[in-house]
Amino acid sequence: MLDFLNDILWGKVLIALLITVGIGFTLASRFVQFRYFGRMFRILSASQAFKKDKHGHLSSFQALLLSVAGRVGGGNIAGVAVAITLGGPGAIFWMWIVGLMGMATSFLECTLAQTYKQAEPDGTYRGGPAHYIARGMGSKWKWLAGVYSVLLLVTFGFGFTALQSYAVATSFGDAFGVPVFYTGIGLAMIVGLIIFGGVKRIARVAEVLVPVMALGYILVAGFVLALNIERIPDVVMLIVNSAFGLEPVVGGGIGAAILMGVKRGLFSNEAGLGSAPNVAAVAYVPHPANQGVVQSFSVFIDTLIICSATAFIILLSGVYDPASANDIGGVALTQAALAEHVGEWGRSFVSIALLLFGFSTVLYNYYLGENSINFFSTENQNLFNGFRVAIIGLVCWGATTDLGTVFAFADVTMGFLALVNLIALIVLIKPGLRIMRDFDEQIADGIEQPVFDASRFADMNVDAAAWEIEPEDLEKINQRRSTPVPASGETIL
Incomplete structure (x- = not known):
């Protein structure tokens, strides 16, 4: 049954919806991920990106690092190797396409999350798909928001937490001979110390951990590329040709390359x-599109930089042989490939990288689970503490258990999760474009930092309390309040 559902979801339905949303919003937004690519760096280099407001909300930069902590995980090391093993080098091309289109999708969903975020009694924010489904699609769709929250809790809060723990423990055991039980205990203790401090403590850890782990991995990959610089064009051609069946068939041919890449x-x-x-919504930003732009960049970092780094490490090595690609796969393929380039310490480096990537993802998964529970209850502290204890237990259990069935189940629930969210994005594409156009118009008017005036979007059921603008931004809003805003139906293209 799990295999059947996976085939239906990933082989047909989700590919069609991903293409529809990714390409559709790319065209409707006039290639927003490329138009504002340079602005990603300007936003992050501005002092405002690092600033917390008077309530101590996360800064835009902290939200970026926390989302990168979640995006960058075992999939960047083991997942890329699996994609190459089963789909051939061409899977990397389709992974790139998914990444480029995903930048537009991420802009849309993170902009909507900021727009429809909700102010909590303690002055913090909560948001995410459950909130933009309930507020943006209307109260009659609140049941769908509840379904999404349950799927998010099951997939990330439980399933992927155990899977990341398993990947970390087994990799660490292979590299250093440490029994998985002890790795699981140590990981659980550290995770427990952090998650009981809430999202702010998780963000502080991510501020230190993410740059170290990401830059360290990129530097090693850059060293490998420098050693093999004359072969890089050949590898690029191998990837492109394999994507369109112009190389000897590997795995299941073009179909497998597309499926594994997507x-x-x-x-x-x-x-x-x-x-x-869910993370993008908790930051203070002057305009929702700001966070959309920043979160587009996190997709670029994950797929176009870090996944590509792993792919080139593998494809530039003699370990990978298309004729016998199934002989070695997963993290072992990445370890063997890097060891061939730099020596045996490369195996240990991959294990340490996987440990850091997996650890950061466990923290991120915890927050997603907490946000899911928060959609149903915000005041039952015993419920949140119980979930934290459950996460610690899952980390221990996952490290010592064969999770083949769990992985298949998580793939299915992730598929349904994506299905619900993509349907919501299709329904809410008009409000998303309306917010983007407000951002565009302010840029066109010469306003370097656009500001969101919630009063101009009252018809969208925006929570005005969540858009209490900082004093330095109020002056910009007052300058625009005398300018009429078009009706929502007049703002689309």
Whole structure:
């Protein structure tokens, strides 16, 4: 049954919806992910990106790092190797396509998450797909928001937490001979110390951990590329030719390349799943599109940089042989490939990278689970503490258990998660474009930092309390209030 559902979801339905949303919003937004690519860096380099407001909300930069902590995980190391093993080098091309289109999808979902975020009694924010479904699609769709929250809790809060723990423990055991039980205990203790401090403590850890782990991995990959610089064009051609069946058939041919590229690409960068919007919504930004732009960049970091780094490490090595690609796969393929380039310490480096990537993802998964529970209850502290204890137990259990069935089940629930979110994005594409056009118009008017005036969008059921603008931004809003805003139906293209 799990295999049947996976085939239906990933082989047909989700590919069609991902293409519809990714390409559709790319065209409707006039290629927003490329138009504002340079602005991604300007937003992040601005002092405002690092600033917390008076309530101590996460900064835009902290939200970016927390989302990167979630996007960058085992999929960037083991998942890329699996995609190459089963789909051939051509799977990387389709992973790139998913990443480029996913940048637009991430812009849309994270912009909507910011737009429809909700102010909590303590002054913090909550948001994500459950909130933009309930507020944006209307109260009659609140049941669908509830379904999404349950799927998010089951998939990320439970399933993927155990899977990341398993990947970390087994890799660490292979590299250093540490029994998985002890790795699981140690990982659970550290995770427990962090998650009981809430999202702010998780964000502080991500601020330190994510740059170290991502830059370290990229630097090693850059060293490998430098050693093999003359072969890089050949590898690029191998990837492109394999994507269109112009190389000897590997695995299941073109179909397998597309399927594995789309599936592993989505699993890695999560664009369209609706997971990152849960984090994107908690930051203070002057305009929702700001966070959409920043979160597009996190997809670029994950897929176009880190996944590509793993792919080139593998394809530039002599370990990978298309004729016998199934002989070695997963993280072992990445370890063997890097060891061939830099020596045996490369195996240990991959294990340490997987440990850091997996650890950061466990923290991210915890927050997604907490946000799911928060949709149903915000005041039952015993419920949240119980969930934290359950996460610690899952980390221990996952490290010591064969999770083949869990992985198949999580793939199915992730598929349904993506299905619900992609349907919501299709329904809400008009409000998303309306918010983007407000951002575009302010840029065109010469306003370097656009500001969101919630009073101009009252018809969209926006929570005005969540858009209490900082004093330095109020002046910009007052300058625009005298300008009429078009009706929602007049703002589309």
